[in-house]
Amino acid sequence: MSAKSEYGELRSRCYELNMEIPRRNLAIYTWGNVSIIDRKRSVFAIKPSGVSYDSLKPGDIVIVNLNSEVVDGALNPSSDTRTHAVLYRNFPSIGGVVHTHSPYAVGWAQALQPITIYGTTHADHTVQDIPCTPPMSDEQIKGDYEEETGVQIIEHFRKLNLDPGETEMVLVGSHGPFTWGATGEKAVYNAVVVEELARMALITRQANPAVQPLKEALRRKHYERKHGANAYYGQK
Amino acid sequence: MSAKSEYGELRSRCYELNMEIPRRNLAIYTWGNVSIIDRKRSVFAIKPSGVSYDSLKPGDIVIVNLNSEVVDGALNPSSDTRTHAVLYRNFPSIGGVVHTHSPYAVGWAQALQPITIYGTTHADHTVQDIPCTPPMSDEQIKGDYEEETGVQIIEHFRKLNLDPGETEMVLVGSHGPFTWGATGEKAVYNAVVVEELARMALITRQANPAVQPLKEALRRKHYERKHGANAYYGQK
Amino acid sequence: MSAKSEYGELRSRCYELNMEIPRRNLAIYTWGNVSIIDRKRSVFAIKPSGVSYDSLKPGDIVIVNLNSEVVDGALNPSSDTRTHAVLYRNFPSIGGVVHTHSPYAVGWAQALQPITIYGTTHADHTVQDIPCTPPMSDEQIKGDYEEETGVQIIEHFRKLNLDPGETEMVLVGSHGPFTWGATGEKAVYNAVVVEELARMALITRQANPAVQPLKEALRRKHYERKHGANAYYGQK
Amino acid sequence: MSAKSEYGELRSRCYELNMEIPRRNLAIYTWGNVSIIDRKRSVFAIKPSGVSYDSLKPGDIVIVNLNSEVVDGALNPSSDTRTHAVLYRNFPSIGGVVHTHSPYAVGWAQALQPITIYGTTHADHTVQDIPCTPPMSDEQIKGDYEEETGVQIIEHFRKLNLDPGETEMVLVGSHGPFTWGATGEKAVYNAVVVEELARMALITRQANPAVQPLKEALRRKHYERKHGANAYYGQK
Numbered sequence: 001m002s003a004k005s006e007y008g009e010l011r012s013r014c015y016e017l018n019m020e021i022p023r024r025n026l027a028i029y030t031w032g033n034v035s036i037i038d039r040k041r042s043v044f045a046i047k048p049s050g051v052s053y054d055s056l057k058p059g060d061i062v063i064v065n066l067n068s069e070v071v072d073g074a075l076n077p078s079s080d081t082r083t084h085a086v087l088y089r090n091f092p093s094i095g096g097v098v099h100t101h102s103p104y105a106v107g108w109a110q111a112l113q114p115i116t117i118y119g120t121t122h123a124d125h126t127v128q129d130i131p132c133t134p135p136m137s138d139e140q141i142k143g144d145y146e147e148e149t150g151v152q153i154i155e156h157f158r159k160l161n162l163d164p165g166e167t168e169m170v171l172v173g174s175h176g177p178f179t180w181g182a183t184g185e186k187a188v189y190n191a192v193v194v195e196e197l198a199r200m201a202l203i204t205r206q207a208n209p210a211v212q213p214l215k216e217a218l219r220r221k222h223y224e225r226k227h228g229a230n231a232y233y234g235q236k
Numbered sequence: 237m238s239a240k241s242e243y244g245e246l247r248s249r250c251y252e253l254n255m256e257i258p259r260r261n262l263a264i265y266t267w268g269n270v271s272i273i274d275r276k277r278s279v280f281a282i283k284p285s286g287v288s289y290d291s292l293k294p295g296d297i298v299i300v301n302l303n304s305e306v307v308d309g310a311l312n313p314s315s316d317t318r319t320h321a322v323l324y325r326n327f328p329s330i331g332g333v334v335h336t337h338s339p340y341a342v343g344w345a346q347a348l349q350p351i352t353i354y355g356t357t358h359a360d361h362t363v364q365d366i367p368c369t370p371p372m373s374d375e376q377i378k379g380d381y382e383e384e385t386g387v388q389i390i391e392h393f394r395k396l397n398l399d400p401g402e403t404e405m406v407l408v409g410s411h412g413p414f415t416w417g418a419t420g421e422k423a424v425y426n427a428v429v430v431e432e433l434a435r436m437a438l439i440t441r442q443a444n445p446a447v448q449p450l451k452e453a454l455r456r457k458h459y460e461r462k463h464g465a466n467a468y469y470g471q472k
Numbered sequence: 473m474s475a476k477s478e479y480g481e482l483r484s485r486c487y488e489l490n491m492e493i494p495r496r497n498l499a500i501y502t503w504g505n506v507s508i509i510d511r512k513r514s515v516f517a518i519k520p521s522g523v524s525y526d527s528l529k530p531g532d533i534v535i536v537n538l539n540s541e542v543v544d545g546a547l548n549p550s551s552d553t554r555t556h557a558v559l560y561r562n563f564p565s566i567g568g569v570v571h572t573h574s575p576y577a578v579g580w581a582q583a584l585q586p587i588t589i590y591g592t593t594h595a596d597h598t599v600q601d602i603p604c605t606p607p608m609s610d611e612q613i614k615g616d617y618e619e620e621t622g623v624q625i626i627e628h629f630r631k632l633n634l635d636p637g638e639t640e641m642v643l644v645g646s647h648g649p650f651t652w653g654a655t656g657e658k659a660v661y662n663a664v665v666v667e668e669l670a671r672m673a674l675i676t677r678q679a680n681p682a683v684q685p686l687k688e689a690l691r692r693k694h695y696e697r698k699h700g701a702n703a704y705y706g707q708k
Numbered sequence: 709m710s711a712k713s714e715y716g717e718l719r720s721r722c723y724e725l726n727m728e729i730p731r732r733n734l735a736i737y738t739w740g741n742v743s744i745i746d747r748k749r750s751v752f753a754i755k756p757s758g759v760s761y762d763s764l765k766p767g768d769i770v771i772v773n774l775n776s777e778v779v780d781g782a783l784n785p786s787s788d789t790r791t792h793a794v795l796y797r798n799f800p801s802i803g804g805v806v807h808t809h810s811p812y813a814v815g816w817a818q819a820l821q822p823i824t825i826y827g828t829t830h831a832d833h834t835v836q837d838i839p840c841t842p843p844m845s846d847e848q849i850k851g852d853y854e855e856e857t858g859v860q861i862i863e864h865f866r867k868l869n870l871d872p873g874e875t876e877m878v879l880v881g882s883h884g885p886f887t888w889g890a891t892g893e894k895a896v897y898n899a900v901v902v903e904e905l906a907r908m909a910l911i912t913r914q915a916n917p918a919v920q921p922l923k924e925a926l927r928r929k930h931y932e933r934k935h936g937a938n939a940y941y942g943q944k
Binding site for chain 1: 672676680697704705
């Protein structure tokens, strides 16, 4: 299938967001992917599989529907496409999804540990630990693996009673970070944030192995000044 | 309120100092702020809240008085403005204040640990550990939080009997570093320094977990060759 | 011997691949070397010994045969040339070899530890730990040292029953990483990968000292979606 | 004193070598200094004290004699000048001296630990641990401190029976690294090397806390292929 002009702008925005990944040092070569959704047309644009950022072009971006079927584009979509699709189907308010292999976030994911909330930098983004999904069962792995990766995220959020509008990032255990947001820009921002929080949390533990998580009042305060009903951070 | 020409130079200098923050890798996106004071007019210039360094312009800088009320400018000032104001009111000799979320300094702050003085690089800047304020009480957090953050710094310096002209940096516990100086340039320099000292102190402990703090004679010597009555470091 | 035009293209490609080493931050000054082989002519092109990347020119690349004898070129070939030759003679399907002193891979090599497989980033490249050869015997060291380094790699792969087409990287104990691939480009890619996997594995252990290696089903899955008979990663 | 043309070339070379320090990320602001000696005229050129690399100009370089007295130049020489002078007086074969505050080398120095030799990257430069001087006595600190810093290095090399032509780097305990070499270029190279070896040694210990130092035969081999009578590394 060739690239249709009706998807030109979606492709171009998706391309720009994908190029933020190497620019922000979140991944090397082909190790990451960004998608953005057009809710009206029920399609999303995503990086093609195995194409290096060095050679990626806007026209390479693939347009797929919510069943992960290619709607437009000459290349195969990212092998993680079905994971993105699950997130779009289950989190109706999100506009973009990002997956990277940034080293500190991957380190915590491989350690099968949620990123503990130790300070206000973290609380500015979420009042919880960044969740980490448990290891997949062998059945899930042998089944529709990428679909199951998405299902695992959804179920873990349900189990922990987390609101994907408040906690916009997750570690997939043994794998790495997925982030999302109302827009693709916010999803990329969150991919940078999860890496920085992962790095800060490790430094924190190294400086004081006996450190305790952030006290509740401070979590609440920082979150509410940014996200609460009386938020006063930023411009109106 | 629109930008008045009488504050043009103050804005422009404040803008340049803010841009040093991403240039020196001290913070990403919006995670930091620099202010400088005009003592004659009792106003200070500060970064607007939630504006990314990528898009910040000199005209965006906000002018506020020492009660943190906007005197000139179209945007909201940094949400940390009241903390800066407390420091300007209580430390009359300082000309600039910087707050960042640089990762090593944040790590020690989240660890609720002062940065131990282990060597002469540290002693060139202060002969004490870099102080770290204890966790705020719930009352302080629920009250005027940013004002209380400043109050906490002042009280901690008083309790430890520290001279803000000699120790120009502090970690706010669970949060991150604040630095200051006679000029905005010196305050930014100190923000770079506290991050470097935080990193070096962690490496030191990792190389030798049993390491002891720097001996007193060496602290005194390095501080005095830079800051003492017979200082001989630098040019006259 | 002067540079013959018949080797111009081989030299030029070898030069470009060598320049990737400093560009990807894998080595400083002269600390690394890349070679590529022309199987038809049974010669390979390799970096000259002790020449800094800053001053390296395409014409400096040395052409040697599989006995490590110079066939064309004015300079001495890399002191590691005989190690490359052993790999080319024993791994007939490889087209390029890379040796660097990238710090995390060197750290694990000096620690005499294979890089444990903890996650899918690793499994995307090999389903095993990255092997680390044991310390050489004094006889090997005093003998033909660089030849023995290659022999040690070959024997360690044989002992562990590893396929050099599946595991394209190794740590030489007390020394550092060697990587290879069907092409020189793939060998350089693998040199970047081994450094990243070494860094991620260390972060993983620091975040959770009790972490266990990646479960078998996930290793198999990630490897097969990239390398198996029904591989679906990338483009056809 | 104004800048005499007879020292123009010495100044210009010294300036270029000083600028390598920030370029190689060995120090920020003013935290380092390079000197080179003209043995025929018994003078050395050194960075002025407290001048930032950002504003340093060739004409700022100060010319001093071996008693550290200014021979030519308008600025004060580095406060570490007397340490450089001691090294030039006692190590007659060296042509340049470098002092930096690079973070990993400073970390080991602050830890009062020699950098253990764990691998061949280290053995390519010296077959010993990188020595670390013990803490100075209070008398030395209160005396001619910078002179005593140099004396301490000389005495420590004497005590350990080290040849400054073979081991061209040292950590001054609680302070940081000094390096030297036959030329200023070699001294700067060694400043980069000591930082890299310090980083690699820390990673090595973190990957395997029970690791042992490099075996003797391998130390000897790597050193001799670069520096021995039958050295075969590099070009003739």
